[in-house]
Amino acid sequence: MLNLPRIGFQPAMMGLIFVVSSCANQPTEPPSQDRIIINNNSESLNQRIKYFDDVVIQLDVSKYNTAARLSGTSKLHLKLLAEVYPPVIDGEPLHASHVTLDDAHAYVSYSTVRNRFLGGVEIIDILDKRHPVIKSQALFLDTDITIAIPAENRLLLGEATDSDNNSNFDSPACLEIIELQQGQLTSNTSRYDLPSFNANDIASFDNAIYVTSGTSNGAVSIFDKQTFALVNQISLEGAKAIAKSDGYVVVLEGTGTALHLFDRETFAFSKTIDLGCSNFFAAKAEIDIVDNIAYVSAWDCGTIVVDLTTEAITTTLPAPEGGHTNSVSVSGGRVFIANGSAGLLVAEISDLQLDIVGEAKFDGSANFVVAKDNLLFVANGVGGLKILEIMDPVKDIYITKESSVRADRGADYLVYKNAASVDIKMAGRYRVYSEVWYNSGDAQKNESFYLEIRDKKDTVANPQDPNAGHHKVVQDHPGEPHVILRESGVFALSQGVHSIDLYHYAVIADDYPQFLHGPFTGPESVHLRGFKLKFVAE
Numbered sequence: 001m002l003n004l005p006r007i008g009f010q011p012a013m014m015g016l017i018f019v020v021s022s023c024a025n026q027p028t029e030p031p032s033q034d035r036i037i038i039n040n041n042s043e044s045l046n047q048r049i050k051y052f053d054d055v056v057i058q059l060d061v062s063k064y065n066t067a068a069r070l071s072g073t074s075k076l077h078l079k080l081l082a083e084v085y086p087p088v089i090d091g092e093p094l095h096a097s098h099v100t101l102d103d104a105h106a107y108v109s110y111s112t113v114r115n116r117f118l119g120g121v122e123i124i125d126i127l128d129k130r131h132p133v134i135k136s137q138a139l140f141l142d143t144d145i146t147i148a149i150p151a152e153n154r155l156l157l158g159e160a161t162d163s164d165n166n167s168n169f170d171s172p173a174c175l176e177i178i179e180l181q182q183g184q185l186t187s188n189t190s191r192y193d194l195p196s197f198n199a200n201d202i203a204s205f206d207n208a209i210y211v212t213s214g215t216s217n218g219a220v221s222i223f224d225k226q227t228f229a230l231v232n233q234i235s236l237e238g239a240k241a242i243a244k245s246d247g248y249v250v251v252l253e254g255t256g257t258a259l260h261l262f263d264r265e266t267f268a269f270s271k272t273i274d275l276g277c278s279n280f281f282a283a284k285a286e287i288d289i290v291d292n293i294a295y296v297s298a299w300d301c302g303t304i305v306v307d308l309t310t311e312a313i314t315t316t317l318p319a320p321e322g323g324h325t326n327s328v329s330v331s332g333g334r335v336f337i338a339n340g341s342a343g344l345l346v347a348e349i350s351d352l353q354l355d356i357v358g359e360a361k362f363d364g365s366a367n368f369v370v371a372k373d374n375l376l377f378v379a380n381g382v383g384g385l386k387i388l389e390i391m392d393p394v395k396d397i398y399i400t401k402e403s404s405v406r407a408d409r410g411a412d413y414l415v416y417k418n419a420a421s422v423d424i425k426m427a428g429r430y431r432v433y434s435e436v437w438y439n440s441g442d443a444q445k446n447e448s449f450y451l452e453i454r455d456k457k458d459t460v461a462n463p464q465d466p467n468a469g470h471h472k473v474v475q476d477h478p479g480e481p482h483v484i485l486r487e488s489g490v491f492a493l494s495q496g497v498h499s500i501d502l503y504h505y506a507v508i509a510d511d512y513p514q515f516l517h518g519p520f521t522g523p524e525s526v527h528l529r530g531f532k533l534k535f536v537a538e
Contacts, residue, residue: 036187037139045122045134048085048384054427054494055080057388059346059358076334076346077391077428078360078376082132084385086110089118089139096379098147098368105183106132106377107155108385111144117162119145121155121178123185124385129375132387136184142166143176149202151209151225153180158199158211161191173199173213175221177228192230195219196239201286203242206264212239212251215282220251222267232267236260238281241296243289245308250289252296254281259294259306273311277301284326284367293352295335297328303337305352314352317345331371332390338366344378362386394426394535399500401531405449407506407524419451419502420531427495429464433532434474434488439481445517446524447476448505453491453498461498463489468512473505475515483529490536500531 039045057078086094087110094110101107104127110120123136142165147158157176163169173194179186194213203210208231209223218239222232238255248261248270257277261270280299288295293314294306302319306312319325320342327338335354337345343361347354364383369376371390378386403419424430438447450471453461463472472489506520 035140035142036189037141038185038187039137039139040135040184042133042135045137048087049132049134050083050085051131052080052082056391056426056428057360059360061356061358064356064358076357076393079389079391079426080386081130081389082387083383084108084122084124084132084134084387086382086384087120087122087137087139089120089141092116092118093382094118094120095364095381096367096383096385097145097381099370099377099379099385100147100149101126101370101372101377102150105135105150106385106387107148107150108379109145109148109157111146111160117142117144117160117172119143119159121145121148121157121185123183126375126387129387129389138178138185138187143174144198146199147202149204151177151204154178155180155185156202156204156209158202158213159191160198169193171195172197173218175199175202175209175211175223190228192221192223192228194221195235200239201241203244205244210242210249212236212242214238214240214254216255218255218281220249234262234267234269238279240280240285241287243287243294245289245292245294248308250287250294250308252285252287254283254285254299255279257298257301259287259296259308261308271311273306273308275301275304275306275313277304280324283324286327286329286368288328288330290330295328295330297325297337299324299326301325303328303335303347303354305354307352315354317347317354317356320345326366327368327370329369329371331373334371334390336369336371336376338369338378340365340367342366344369391426394428396535397422397430397531397533399531399533400529402527402529403502404525404527405502405504406526407446407504407520408522414504414507416502418499419528420500421497422500422531422533423497424493424495426535427493429490429492429536430533431490431536432488432500433485433534435483435529435531436474436477436486437481437483437527437529438477438479439527440523440525441481442478444522444524445476445478446505446509446520447526448515449474449526449528450503450505450508451488452501452503453493454501455494455498456496461491461493463491465490468508468515471503471508471512473508473512473515476517485532488531502526502528 098109106124120139125133143161160172175192179188196213196218220234240254241252257275259273283299296304303317323342346357365381368379376388399420401420403416406413462470
């Protein structure tokens with residue numbers, strides 16, 4: 001057990017205690033082979049991954065009085081790339097609790113919610129974002145894993161271990177350092193006892209490793225990055241998340257619901273910013289800091305945005321009704337918020353205010369979210385890990401190409417194959433409009449038509465709003481000669497090149513005569529000048 005000498009006690013503001021320790025690098029125990037199960041068989045591990053090609057997740061905007069709700073569309077959508085189902089220990093499914101990213105990997109931690117002290121960590125190769133691969137796994141038979149972050153050839157694990165059955169630990173919270181060999185996990189580890197029940201967060205910067213622990217009697221423990229010697233410890237009730245800003249180490253306290261700022265060079269206390277929330281010392285909470293603006297997930301208080309320079313709370317987003325906010329991540333001018341069973345909330349940043357874009361729900365509970373570039377990872381409790389692609393709004397597709405069909409010249413003139421070709425970059429539902437030139441005025445009363453859209457395998461996508469069997473008939477439009485854009489159906493289209501085929505209504509008029517305006521006695525021609533396809537997000 002690592003005994004921390006309590007020397008040089010110096011009370012600081014808000015009851016903080018700054019402790020200088022001269023402890024050497026003394027792990028609590030030698031590596032134990034029987035508490036960790038290592039699996040580096042990628043083939044067996046990947047049986048728990050399900051991949052997706054064309055699953056688009058639309059953000060629900062119905063609850064919010066926004067422009068998105070009024071238009072029935074969101075400003076972005078998500079494409080589901082893969083789901084990683086959680087591992088199971090002794091029949092107990094683990095819960096995905098946290099994800100850390102580097103350029104090539106996602107490090108996923110797992111825990112339980114029943115105080116059984118079972119956990120895990122996995123390394124997932126994400127270089128091919130459409131086909132992530134689990135490279136390595138470690139399952140722990142006596143420890144919950146809260147967080148895993150990479151540190152050169154090691155992983156740093158924040159944990160809660162079964163201290164009742166291990167005399168080396170005064171309390172469950174601990175830091176574990178697990179060695180990697182060729183990028184894979186091993187059972188070679190060292191553990192360091194920490195105060196309180198759980199190690200909540202880890203950050204590594206400025207040649208130091210910072211670990212927060214709490215629910216009560218917590219602390220910020222500071223280790224040397226090279227030797228792993230404990231060099232400082234700051235007692236802090238309910239120490240939760242930790243991050244860096246310009247010149248400061250920023251720590252979120254869940255007991256007094258405040259941000260505490262410490263000098264990055266000296267660790268000296270600088271100031272406290274009160275968040276004005278009820279205590280969430282036993283809850284999950286995170287910070288993401290961008291340009292000295294802190295975005296805080298504050299449990300029942302929802303999401304709080306704090307200017308660390310002015311100490312002002314610039315905006316808040318309330319927690320979902322009957323729910324709570326677990327995590328927050330900022331990327332690309334957007335904030336992604338994990339709201340537990342209420343799912344994922346997305347907002348856009350506008351002058352330090354947050355404009356809601358929409359929300360998406362998954363199976364399980366959104367415990368943690370992290371966004372990087374155009375990828376989004378959601379640790380979704382018993383629902384495992386969701387890997388998604390962030391897709392910016394799909395622009396309307398315009399096609400200029402003339403085509404025509406005619407009802408009085410035989411079967412060859414009733415169909416225009418490949419009236420246009422369209423390359424769909426984003427799979428989903430599209431509302432198709434046809435630009436029609438009604439050149440006859442009211443002389444022809446059966447200038448009606450329908451469309452079929454085929455993919456490269458010649459598979460037909462039928463409209464989802466048919467009015468004549470599987471077809472959507474666009475009826476004649478009376479009046480003087482005119483050009484008009486006519487809605488021609490909603491089609492679910494896969495990614496790739498498609499052919500838009502034009503059919504005269506005469507092809508199916510015998511089977512569906514409800515749109516006839518007298519017999520086909522004359523030319524009865526249909527002329528199109530092009531198409532517009534609009535992505536439907538509703």
